[in-house]
Amino acid sequence: MKIMNCPLNGPRNISEFVYGGEVKPMPELSTCSDKEWAEYVFYYENSIRIVKEWWFHSPSGYWFIAERHTASDDILKTYDPSELFNQRVEFESSPAPVQEAIA
């Protein structure tokens, strides 16, 4: 079986991992248009090259980033997301209205 190197657990069978999609910048929630948000959610580069992707090690519940070639399937690098995301993301959209608890 293909082996992937988990940054937390070391080399593991690929069947232990779940693919989580391309790493893409999230548009600014409060100002972006519906079209921009739809593009962020549904549209993909989906090209042949080395891509940064989210992967999840299911047994240990750990998300990380892998750099993989989308035609040769070579996994070049895997690392903790903190290497890319080193600042806290604040969500500034107005909070959803609090619903009354149903008695």
Add this chain to the structure above:
Amino acid sequence: MPFSLLKYGLKNDYPFENDVDLPVPTELKKHYDVVIIGGGGHGVATAYYLAKYHGITNVAILEKGYLGGGNTARNTAVIRSNYLTSEGVKFYTESVDLFKGLANEFDFNIMYSTRGQLTLAHTDSAIRSFRQRTEVNTHFGGKTELIDPQQIKELVPTLNMNPADMPVLAGLWHIDGATARHDAVAWGYAKGATQRGVELHQLTEVQDVIVENNKAVGVKTNRGTVKCGCIVQAVAGHSSLVAAMAGIKMPITTYPLQAMVTQPVKPFLDPLVSSSALHCYVQQTGRGEIVFGGGSDPYPLYNTRSTLDLKEGLLASAIEMFPFMANLKLMRQWAGITDMTSDYSPVMGLSPVENYYLDAGWGTWGFKSTPICGKSMAELVASGGKVPDIIAPFSMDRFDVFRQVNEMGATAASH
């Protein structure tokens, strides 16, 4: 036909020496009214209906490899219309109707055979969803029934009624379910289209799409530049890559889909059988071979390689359904690459670029839609961009307005 057959039977030499199906390739012209990128089933069907119904014959089909050599040759040739949404069922039901008349229309045997397709339910929730699909199908003129285990036993006596300790509780019996020779469908359409004047250029790779003022005006190929009135893109697994040449980003991810076939055995399995829980479908071809298929690979890849783990998993499910198959030998295995949308429905119609029409997002359900797809794309092109009602729900901008056509349940587990 029988008399000419008899005449040829008595001849010494091969009678078709000077009667080839496809015309000899010619030089590319400088300009075509319509350029179709991709010479698979969908591309040639579009050309065929353009020539036949709309009299548009200044058409070139540009194919990187050879006719019907991509996913047209790699699918498992399942034809059915028992989907879930009214948009999907309406579309696929018309496709099945068109398929039934194709052999006569082509005067060429596509080996269409109505075997019926049986999907097994192992849970109460599957039965509920099957009941809904039965009603939607019946409403739109398809023939689908919900049947009980006794009826399933009578239809498929060799089936294990308790596969992987998940008892078969009911079945979605799609009487219209069928199979056909997929290559013959592409050949029939290509023959009909080229006889009417369409040019099929094989080994002609589109390397760039020329867009001026947001209008598609031509393509650059390995055999020179061609100007055109409009472009239809029908390239299956390569949809995102070709669309990117025109500057279009697609709501698509590309996954491999693997299948395999055993040595031929005596006929024992008439219907096409699939299990909603085991993610496996099994059918016996006209030649006696047994074809297995299942879900796509777990992550995206532009590669037709096979993996042992997926094949093992698929065979384990197949053997649970038909235990005696453990003694059979595999003859071939292969993979195709499929362009999956997030709602398991296609992307058809207009694109953000003018005169550039999309026929993409066919994932694992492209073969069964070949005729209706060709017919509606031809209508779209001939009308200069007026989207036919039947494909309107599948437009790409449905993702922008969050109006998806969810066929996941009716597609993902059972093709």
